[in-house]
Amino acid sequence: MIERFSAPGTILPMYLETITASDMAWQEQALCAQTGADFFFPEPGSSVREAKRICAMCAMRSACLEYALNNDERFGVWGGLSEKERLGLRRRAQN
Ligand code: SF4
Incomplete structure (x- = not known):
């Protein structure tokens, strides 16, 4: 199911090894x-x-955004935020 949520070619094998079924339950x-x-x-x-x-x-929406931030999803809209908006959120959280 994770392929449905990621741009083609952007899923790294290391992510697939660390993501558990419960991490992905919200996608259903x-x-x-x-x-x-x-x-x-x-x-x-x-x-x-x-x-x-x-x-x-x-x-x-909340689970989706949390997943995207925790997994450093760089492409697409997640949790209602664009790539630039997530980057801005991440930067504000670091300051
Ligand atoms: S918040 Fe948007 S991208 Fe995330 S699961 Fe819902 S519809 Fe999909």
Whole structure:
């Protein structure tokens, strides 16, 4: 299932070895599991508005964002935040 949530070619084998089934349980209730990954991994410069609209309605938003931050997900929209927004959040947390 993790492939559904990551841009093609971005899953590192070391992550697959460390991620447990319970880490991923929230994905079974993820709203984006019903929509496909395209909205969440748009081409560079494309809008993320539709992905954020879906995330805003998703009950798994907090778990999704926590997972993305804990696993240093660099690509796509996770937990309603874009790549730049997650990077900003990470930087603010370090200061
Ligand atoms: S918050 Fe967005 S990306 Fe995360 S599981 Fe929900 S719909 Fe998917």
